[in-house]
Amino acid sequence: MTEYIDIDIEPSDHPDVMQMISNLDLTPNGEREVYRSPQEGDEGSPIAQTLFMIPGLAALELEGDTLTLTRQPEVEWHDLIEDVSDALRDFFL
Numbered sequence: 001m002t003e004y005i006d007i008d009i010e011p012s013d014h015p016d017v018m019q020m021i022s023n024l025d026l027t028p029n030g031e032r033e034v035y036r037s038p039q040e041g042d043e044g045s046p047i048a049q050t051l052f053m054i055p056g057l058a059a060l061e062l063e064g065d066t067l068t069l070t071r072q073p074e075v076e077w078h079d080l081i082e083d084v085s086d087a088l089r090d091f092f093l
Contacts (some may be wrong), residue, residue, distance in 0.1 A: 005092045007085055012068075016058070018077060020084065024092060030046045030064035050091050055082040 010019040026047060027033055033048060035041040036059050040054035051067075053059060056075030061068040067088075071080050 005088055007088065009081060013048075016071050016073055016079065018069050018071070020069065020081070022065050022067070022088065025064055026062045026067055026088075028062060030061040033062070034061045047088075050087055051084060054064060054080065054087060056080050056082070082093055 004023075006023040008021045012018060021056060027045070033045055033054070035044050035048050038052045038057065041048045041060070044052075045062075047062065048060065051057060056072050057069060057080065058072045059070035067084070069084065071077065071078065
């Protein structure tokens with residue numbers, strides 16, 4: 001599947017949580033996937049497994065075109081967002 005992915009970033013009220021909205025569906029049929037830890041992600045969907053290979057990601061939720069990231073507090077957002085964006089682009093190539 002080769003598709004161009006466009007990603008918008010939306011901050012949340014919590015300093016360790018950020019949303020990324022894409023132009024592509026990240027889950028089949030808009031289903032919701034919740035992973036409260038990297039260990040849960042090891043058993044998750046292929047996209048969750050890919051994203052949890054990124055250091056600093058503490059938890060994630062996927063629903064349709066929305067990805068909600070929770071970072072480990074010591075990780076800088078700009079680094080994590082860049083790594084997640086790159087991983088999503090590679091995933092959809």
